[in-house]
Amino acid sequence: MPDAVVTRFAPSPTGFLHIGGARTALFNWLYARGRGGKFLLRIEDTDRNRSTPEATAAILEGMAWLGMDHDGDVISQFDGADRHAEVAHHLLAEGKAYKCFSTQEEIAEFRDAARAEGRSTLFRSPWRDTESSTPPDAPYVIRIKAPQDGETIIRDQVQGDVTISNSQLDDMVLLRSDGTPVYMLAVVVDDHDMGVTHVIRGDDHLNNAARQMTIYQAMGWNIPIWAHIPLIHGPDGKKLSKRHGALGAQEYQAMGYPASGMRNYLTRLGWSHGNDEFFTDEQALDWFGLDGIGKSPARFDLKKLENLCGQHIAITDDAALRHEIVNYLAAANLPALSSDQEEAIERAMYCLKERAKTLPELVEKAHFALISRPVRQDEKSTKSLDDVSRRILSELTPQLQNVKWSRDELEEVLGAFAQAQDTKFGKLAGPLRAALAGRAVTPSVYDMMLVLGRDETLARLADTAG
């Protein structure tokens, strides 16, 4: 029987949660949650100089926005320093690691020379096999004794079997000369101690996997199942960087993309389930697997994101959209809606959500329901309010006094009115839009009347008819 799945997302807190990291987290989350497994979160903060609490907070917020909940506490890798050192010393005692007294200057010199001569820059410590000689009274690092013959095969679920010659493996540092553990050791120890069964991470770690395997083997630990996923590139095909603009998860939230659409897009980016493009979280959880992950890097495409977001907005229920809008406004640092406005936007939602791709578009289209009298006219709507139009509006208003306030009825009355004026409804629509919304671009006139209600509609018409 297979063990329960345990995955983890292990970002370093050196900046916000970028889109590539978000997708890595998502893949781990989907894989674990789709199989009733656990999804753990570990902050790789062993580099004290580059780690900041602000970055950790930003990562947590980004994950919360995308709805990726983790099991247990957030683990700080730095907190496990003692345990990491303990493993290093255990390996030292076992003779599987050794003290290396070479200084950083010596090593740098060696590498420069090697590179200049076109030789391998792999550093071979002279201290690897000198246990008997008397150790100098000087600072040292602890290095692992990596195998030098044979080869290491990374059995990767995405990349296939990747064979690395052990002659390429260096005796990497486990413990720095100040006694602190290095990332390469810490990941292995933490992943083992946390019971991680599947390591799903960016393929920038593919080569590292071979080096990390030497630690697993030295400790006699089971090697997790590897899955190294390709990185995401920017629209220009280059590596994703801050130069591409807003790339933090938070910023996409502030731009008004709904989390459900973002999840869908990110999941589909580099992963496929036949030709399925648009799917719900339930389907993603059900379908997601390592075998559907592609091997080549994908570019981030806002158009596709928008399209998917539009489809998600269309199927989200009105009350949920109301809450998403409230959260979006806060994330974007925009003024909040009053409770009346919130109710109005929820009431109007039915005629807005099938035509908006993003949350701000939803708010924009809801303009008519958010404003209060007197309606202020923008430039374009002013043009449709000449004297003739105003006269027509004033003739129309009384006719709406006693009709049944339903779409069918309104269509009939307005249609008949247009005919009586010897014109078409299309001619009436402009002035009506102006009167009701103060704009030339609005939802359907009938929908606006229904959302606004009889009293408000008549009041706005009367205001404008003058």
Place this chain on the structure above:
RNA sequence: GGCCCGUUCGUCUAUCGGUUAGGACGCCAGGUUUUCAACCUGGAAAGACGAGUUCGAUUCUCGUACGGGCUACCA
């Protein structure tokens, strides 16, 4: 420099030796219409290149080109 990975329409991708190489986004044209959208119909658009294996390669192998990654007492 050494080692590793990748390469199907502009973009995301399907294909698990035999297909008119399919879908989606975007784009173009037409339709519908109450403005903007949405929606409907149609269209243009791809196997990096070169060898080899095979009756037959997008698919398997090798090479080249291009892109990416790793090569720290960073993560």
